Amino acid sequence: MATVLIENLTxxxxxxxxxxxxxxxxxxxxxxxxxxxxxxxxxxxGSGKTTLLNIVAGVETPTSGSxxxxxxxxxxxxxxxxxxxxxxxxxxxxxxxxxxxxxxSDRSRREAEFYxxxxxxxxxxxxxxxxxxxxxQQRVGIARAFLVNPDILLMDExxxxxxxxxxxxxxxYLQRVWLHTRKTALFVTHDVSEAVELADRxxxxxxxxxxxxxxxxxxxxxxxxxxxxxxxxxxxxxxxFDSMEAAVRFGAQAG
Amino acid sequence: MLxxxxxxxxxxxxxxxxxxxxxxxxxxxxxxSVLIGWVAFIVVxxxxxxxxxxxxxxxxxxVVAAESWTIITEQDFRTHMQASLFRVLAGFLLAAVVSxxxxxxIAYNAWWRTLLRTIVQFTVSTPIVALAILTLVVFGVxxxxxxxxxxVVATPYIMMNVAQGLTGVDRRLIVMSESFGRTRSQIITxxxxxxxxxxxxxxxxxxxxxxxxxxxxxxxxAASEGVGFQIRRSFESYDVRGMIAWTVLYIxxxxxxxxxxxxxxxxxxxxxxx
Ligand SMILES: Nc1ncnc2c1ncn2[C@@H]1O[C@H](COP(=O)(O)OP(=O)(O)OP(=O)(O)O)[C@@H](O)[C@H]1O
Ligand SMILES: [Mg+2]
Numbered sequence: 324m325a326t327v328l329i330e331n332l333t334x335x336x337x338x339x340x341x342x343x344x345x346x347x348x349x350x351x352x353x354x355x356x357x358x359x360x361x362x363x364x365x366x367x368x369g370s371g372k373t374t375l376l377n378i379v380a381g382v383e384t385p386t387s388g389s390x391x392x393x394x395x396x397x398x399x400x401x402x403x404x405x406x407x408x409x410x411x412x413x414x415x416x417x418x419x420x421x422x423x424x425x426x427x428s429d430r431s432r433r434e435a436e437f438y439x440x441x442x443x444x445x446x447x448x449x450x451x452x453x454x455x456x457x458x459x460q461q462r463v464g465i466a467r468a469f470l471v472n473p474d475i476l477l478m479d480e481x482x483x484x485x486x487x488x489x490x491x492x493x494x495x496y497l498q499r500v501w502l503h504t505r506k507t508a509l510f511v512t513h514d515v516s517e518a519v520e521l522a523d524r525x526x527x528x529x530x531x532x533x534x535x536x537x538x539x540x541x542x543x544x545x546x547x548x549x550x551x552x553x554x555x556x557x558x559x560x561x562x563x564f565d566s567m568e569a570a571v572r573f574g575a576q577a578g
Numbered sequence: 579m580l581x582x583x584x585x586x587x588x589x590x591x592x593x594x595x596x597x598x599x600x601x602x603x604x605x606x607x608x609x610x611s612v613l614i615g616w617v618a619f620i621v622v623x624x625x626x627x628x629x630x631x632x633x634x635x636x637x638x639x640x641v642v643a644a645e646s647w648t649i650i651t652e653q654d655f656r657t658h659m660q661a662s663l664f665r666v667l668a669g670f671l672l673a674a675v676v677s678x679x680x681x682x683x684i685a686y687n688a689w690w691r692t693l694l695r696t697i698v699q700f701t702v703s704t705p706i707v708a709l710a711i712l713t714l715v716v717f718g719v720x721x722x723x724x725x726x727x728x729x730v731v732a733t734p735y736i737m738m739n740v741a742q743g744l745t746g747v748d749r750r751l752i753v754m755s756e757s758f759g760r761t762r763s764q765i766i767t768x769x770x771x772x773x774x775x776x777x778x779x780x781x782x783x784x785x786x787x788x789x790x791x792x793x794x795x796x797x798x799x800a801a802s803e804g805v806g807f808q809i810r811r812s813f814e815s816y817d818v819r820g821m822i823a824w825t826v827l828y829i830x831x832x833x834x835x836x837x838x839x840x841x842x843x844x845x846x847x848x849x850x851x852x
Binding site: 381407 | 750751753754755756757758759760768769772773
């Protein structure tokens with residue numbers, strides 16, 4: 324079973340030539356995620372969501388505090404879906420998939436094709452990324468993250484660059500693949516309805532990178548965005564968001 | 579989610595047949611204009627040697643062609659061309675190897691970047707004739723001199739383009755690779771190399787052209803064999819025909835080389851990027 328344990332995590336970016344101030348991206352985040360759950364991390368722009376995922380993925384170092392991502396006591400394998408597809412433009416779709424695999428065998432090839440089929444893209448496996456639409460490219464990104472058989476799945480606003488219709492169908496794809504594998508998932512978003520549609524639990528971050536709220540979402544799957552129950556939870560989350568905004572504003576006035 | 583256009587297979591094959599014909603026509607038009615270019619060049623040559631100068635100052639194309647043929651069949655064309663070719667390639671390869679290291683330093687180290695940029699400005703603005711003479715002074719008449727000087731002159735072009743290619747690499751692709759646990763060498767061959775390849779190739783091409791010219795020039799001053807040396811010998815015996823014939827042969831070999839190597843590589847790379 325995979326566990327992500329985040330304790331007192333802070334990240335302060337040092338001043339740069341272009342922006343000569345220290346930036347506190349994360350200000351003491353505590354959270355733990357265990358088992359086959361889908362957790363949404365919800366927060367406004369600049370609240371440190373990407374930073375948080377990068378630290379969990381091990382591509383960014385924390386300033387203080389600790390992150391442990393383990394699977395049965397050993398370091399967990401993560402699969403990362405980024406805000407933009409991040410495919411290698413000089414490789415075909417299939418070869419982009421094979422790039423993240425350690426062994427190049429018939430089996431790994433079949434696995435790659437399996438996940439491409441899952442997101443409806445097996446027919447274009449031999450094309451280059453530039454020959455695909457943005458939505459198709461992002462689906463390759465999703466398939467690639469699942470392909471490494473991750474213990475923990477990290478997703479950073481994967482649909483925020485998409486138009487509403489594409490985003491909607493991609494969420495469906497994601498739900499389908501996730502229900503098939505049920506990997507521990509950390510899904511970053513600033514879209515409330517997206518969070519409610521996908522997550523078992525919503526962790527809200529506020530600017531400065533502090534956990535503000537932690538809301539369980541107990542709705543049956545698969546969920547539909549138009550379902551009244553989904554709408555109701557959305558309303559509740561939005562209300563808490565408003566109270567967070569008020570708190571932030573009040574805090575700013577007081578300080 | 580693949581959409582299938584609602585047209586009949588017949589219509590599609592009709593369409594593609596027409597497109598094929600157009601593409602063929604364009605290709606022939608292109609070949610034809612290349613031919614016209616060559617013909618025009620030869621006509622202009624005749625005009626200059628007959629009207630502007632006289633055939634003794636500037637021999638006519640057919641005379642030069644005959645002379646070239648004599649050189650190829652009766653003189654030691656192979657020895658001299660091989661000597662020159664070897665030096666160009668050796669200098670170029672030396673430059674390529676050194677450039678990769680220096681380009682890396684320029685891309686990732688601010689101190690080296692400043693230093694090497696200054697040196698590059700200095701070497702690029704030095705007249706190459708001065709360098710050729712300097713080669714003679716430093717190395718004497720040898721094979722090593724032209725090779726080193728060629729490498730020195732060619733290096734900046736590859737080096738700057740290697741650096742440019744490396745700094746142009748999308749950082750996010752590296753982060754992606756790291757998050758998927760790719761090793762350092764996998765990232766180098768999988769991301770850094772292919773993404774800087776276009777830029778490096780452009781630099782290599784430029785460097786190659788410069789190497790050809792530099793090598794010839796150093797041979798004129800500081801060699802005892804090679805095409806440059808032959809050109810000087812012809813010059814010393816007032817043999818304009820031989821001079822031009824050797825030059826033409828040198829250019830011909832260079833063009834063939836260019837086409838065989840760089841064009842082919844570029845053709846392979848087309849469509850693989852961006
Ligand atoms: N490499 C960096 N260097 C300096 N500051 C950074 C860096 N990356 C992020 N920051 C700063 O840290 C803060 C949090 O950034 P982060 O990208 O984690 O936010 P986010 O919640 O993902 O925002 P968004 O929703 O816009 O993607 C921001 O103020 C940002 O300017
Ligand atoms: Mg972000």
